[in-house]
Amino acid sequence: MRKLFKNKAALWLIVLVIILGIAVGILNATKNDTTIFENVTNIIVTPVQKLFTNIGHGVSDFFGYFSDVDKLRTEIDALKAENSELKKEINQNESSRLENEQLRKLLNMKQGNTEFELEAASVIARNPSNWYNTFTIDKGAADGIALNQPVVASGNALVGRISEVGTTWSTVSVITDSEHAAGAQIVRSGEFGICEGDSGLAADGNLRLSFVSKNANIIVGDTVVTSGLGGIYPKGLVIGKIYKIRPDIQGISQYAVITPETDIKNLCAVFVIKNPLD
Amino acid sequence: MKVAVHGIFLAFFLIVQATWLEAIAVFGVKPNLFIIYIVTLSCFCSKKEGAITGFFFGIMLDFVIGKALGLNAVLLLALGFLTAQFCEKVIRKNSVLIVMLITLITSVCYELFYYVVSFVGDLEFKSVFFRTLLPECIYNSLMTLPVYFVIKKLSNRLWVDKGEIIG
Incomplete structure (x- = not known):
């Protein structure tokens, strides 16, 4: 370790880093503006990040599908039974759905004015x-x-x-x-x-x-x-x-x-x- | 050739650090590929190369983080220089375990300095230490393992002049 600090450049570098680090920290404490370098870097980087994020979502969906396959099989059986029940209910609820749709339209109109x-x-x-x-x-x-x-x-x-x-x-x-x-x-x-x-x-x-x-x-x-x-x-x-x-x-x-x-x-x-x- | 290799790693890390690494975050903490790369690289290359590469990786990271512009540049420059100096003067023959240990120690120094400059007084140290700093440093150390072997492989082609210190 003594050898490391025998070199004066290493010691000066540590001192310089401390001074520069503190200066950077103080100068950036109130920073709000985006510099041109930041803007250009991010303009280049963000489309690629977007692509990678989308690929990541795709990969996670793909593996998620395989890990859930057994669970899905049992769920399908249950859903088939539920489906037939729901078909009966759909017919009964048709009139309610129309009423609901009208109310939703009214609500959207109201929200449209204040949103x-x-x-x-x-x-x-x-x-x-x-x-x-x-x-x-x-x-x-x-x-x-x-x-x-x-x-x-x-x-x-x-x-x-x-x-x-x-x-x-x-x-x-x-x-x-x-x-x-x-x-x-x-x-x-x-x-x-x-x-x-x-x-x-x-x-x-x-x-x-x-x-x-x-x-x-x-x-x-x-x-x-x-x-x-x-x-x-x-x-x-x-x-x-x-x-x-x-x-x-x-x-x-x-x-x-x-x-x-x-x-x-x-x-x-x-x-x-x-x-x-x- | 070396510049092209560093450029490819830099572009890859800039993208992956902010996207895919979220998927391998443990307790919300992800490793810092920039520290890992600069430290591992500096164990194989010269002080000058470690410092210059550290500076460029740091300044690009600063642009993407968007806070404390220049802080990562200064820190990674110092990390590159000091690690290369340490490996050259103190460690004659490096191994993956030594590089992992160096990554752990340098990560602690890096993150402590970052905390002191940017957050001291705002964030409670105890909580930061146990929830962010320590997990990240351990994670960085573990992630050094694959990076070490990639750089070691590359070093045989790119950094042959320092081949004698490669373990």
């Missing part, structure tokens, strides 16, 4: 590092995507926000990321809090509801939505359900563990809200 302007996007890559919970989507500035636009899954379930925008790609910082925070409200009681990513909880796919007073009216199973405070997220996007309630270290407040409404790790497609605060 957000959504841009559908595919998830093409995850962050290569274990330090960040972000993923890349195949839509960018060319599709009208802008910084901080909220990202949701079906059912207006909050996924995160746009944290970086390239020409044909964007990065989504997900709600479980440690750099992510959003104003939150409990639907049942109206209590407010801050929903934030926590490195300890992120591994299980959960996040934290902080700044909840000790006497706040919260129970396990409560639904948590965005409060609309903070200027990024509109009110009412579903964050998730309370899974655990714990006292804070100081004992003057408490925090809750939230299980997100959507399975973020296995998302394939999302929607970007292009007019969140209209």
